[in-house]
Amino acid sequence: MTFTKYQFNNFCYWPSNPKKIVEFIGGSYLASKPDLTYKRFIDSLINKNYAVHAYKYTPQFDHQQLAIKAWRDFKNCRISLSKRIGTSIPSIRIGHSLGCKLHLISPDGGRNCEKFISISFNNFSANKSIPLLKQISRKLEFNSEFSPSPERTLRLIEKTYNQKNNFLIKFNSDELDQTDKLFSCLKARKEDNSKGVMLKGTHTIIASAGLRENFLGDWADDEFKRNTIKKISNLIDESD
Template sequence: MYRWEQRGNLWCLNPSRPLGIVEMIGGGYLAARPQISYRFLLEELAAAGLVIRAWSYVPSLDHQGQAIAAWHSFQHEAKRSGPLNYQISRRPIRLGHSLGCKLHLLAPDYGRDCSALLAVSFNNFSINRSIPMWNILTARLGLRTEFNPSPLETLRLIKEKYVNPHNLVVRFNNDKFDQSYRLLETLQNRPNDRSQILVQQGSHLTPTSLGINDYGHNSWASDYLQRQQIGNFTKKLINWWEQNAC
């Protein structure tokens, strides 16, 4: 068992023999309590020797502002735990799920300070698609609102400013919210890109620890199977990182 520690907006796990650091941003309102929503995934990564730093937040319309806030939280923790950084030769891995992928891609360093990005179930829908009732509400008020940056602007920024060539884009085959192929196309249109895609069985919630598996069951057996599925998935992420990231 690992003991979670809260440091500001970060939830952290510290294995006894650290081999690397994971900076994680979850998706949507699941990210408010990442130590619960993504517990299985993050504890599997910690068991493999990776220090976990998971940012806690509630989504807003200002994705750029939240990307900057997350980046500052990770930077502050890196400075606070300075001696740990000397034990680890590689730069941090950035792990995002859903909206979390977008926030990592919009970080003010545009990927310069990480060894790789693991972009799981990338989602970049417009506000009307993400919040169906939003269109009705704004129409009644005579307003026009969109996320900052908009979906098209986000892809433009990734293509023009994001510099890290080492990216693993992960898609689940039964994910109705996934836009991984659009992200992969954008990344691969950059010079010297080495991005790859990994397609897995599952849904948008497969990486989470909600206690309900992809078959809708909630029991000890399904909980065990979900942990096993996440364990196998984690091994693939780590193997890719070890073989491809700098």
């Protein structure tokens, strides 16, 4: 039986005796309602006896602030779970799209987890990520960019990110993916153990199943999507 509650901006799913914690951050906008937009993915992890903490956030330009807030909230949820089950258990960090970046620029440099799993890493500039921003900024004569910028993000990862065990997942029909840049950045560090895999699918293959199912019923949940999510959860479990 799984106990579910919302605290510290996280939807927390706690099996009675979980083997590990998954700290999950979803992509921009999708993460405003992760309990719905990532429902099937979360369920697949709970079924493998992981406690899941799915972070809820609203997109903003200051990604560093978002990363710090997520890190603190995950820490508080780990403490709550430890009190509930009477022991501390290891954590795994998983990110999707922008969520990958937020984990990678975490204040602890990835030290306080066993490994990090990146799904469809995205590190685009604000102009590419936000429709019409480039035209508006030119018209109003102001410059807007995410903080840290895409270039600085990669430099920070190479210089300050300390987690050696990273598993990167990309999809063959994903035009938003920048996993190759992340992989090269990680491999530039000493003693890096990062590995990667390519699967069939698109950028949002792990998302929206819960949303469609909620409104349209089980028949709306594509079988390919369902099988891909199962494959990803198996890869996560096997990499332990």
